[in-house]
Amino acid sequence: xxxxxxQLKETLERAAVLADEVSxxxxxxxSEEEAVLTQILEMVKPILPAxxxxxxxxxxxxxxxxxxxxxxxxxxxxxxxxxxxxREYTDRDYRGEYTGTSLVLTADGxxxxxxxxxxxxxxxxxxxxxNSVKRAFTPRRAxxxxxxxxxxxxxxxxxxxxxxxxxxKQDHLEERLRVLEQVRGVLK
Numbered sequence: 001x002x003x004x005x006x007q008l009k010e011t012l013e014r015a016a017v018l019a020d021e022v023s024x025x026x027x028x029x030x031s032e033e034e035a036v037l038t039q040i041l042e043m044v045k046p047i048l049p050a051x052x053x054x055x056x057x058x059x060x061x062x063x064x065x066x067x068x069x070x071x072x073x074x075x076x077x078x079x080x081x082x083x084x085x086x087r088e089y090t091d092r093d094y095r096g097e098y099t100g101t102s103l104v105l106t107a108d109g110x111x112x113x114x115x116x117x118x119x120x121x122x123x124x125x126x127x128x129x130x131n132s133v134k135r136a137f138t139p140r141r142a143x144x145x146x147x148x149x150x151x152x153x154x155x156x157x158x159x160x161x162x163x164x165x166x167x168x169k170q171d172h173l174e175e176r177l178r179v180l181e182q183v184r185g186v187l188k
Contacts, residue, residue, distance in 0.1 A: 052077035052107040053163035081154035098130040111137040
């Protein structure tokens with residue numbers, strides 16, 4: 001019995017040392033991720049107003065076949081960096097709950113988390129709706145709540161998608177300028 005107690009004591013001592021090491025490493029990694037994320041956000045901040053879009057924060061549908069969804073939007077444009085928003089089935093395949101969270105980078109460089117809730121139905125005539133709760137996040141809170149790699153990957157994806165949209169806008173504007181030049185040529 002004494003050997004068992006000695007082994008237990010040694011195991012607990014090793015576990016305590018290991019837990020302390022892991023805690024210190026976790027703090028160091030989290031602090032470094034926070035610093036890098038803060039640096040990245042400062043780097044992209046100047047382009048955000050040009051690339052951010054409306055972010056949906058609530059929606060409702062009457063349930064009638066020919067009605068459209070109506071949406072409400074975040075008070076500032078933004079980019080959804082990370083998130084899951086979907087349906088949970090609670091009544092076979094006919095009814096359920098909307099749930100999820102998203103981390104959003106706003107046009108002013110701030111971070112917010114949206115927590116979604118609501119209900120849906122596949123039955124005609126039954127309304128569907130979802131809403132969200134907005135909470136301000138610091139870079140520290142973001143890396144504690146979400147995987148750092150997912151945040152950075154999400155930001156890169158959002159910027160790439162926004163760049164493609166900006167290229168399309170530029171092409172459209174160039175086409176409009178060509179038409180203007182042709183019309184001016186005719187008017188001379």
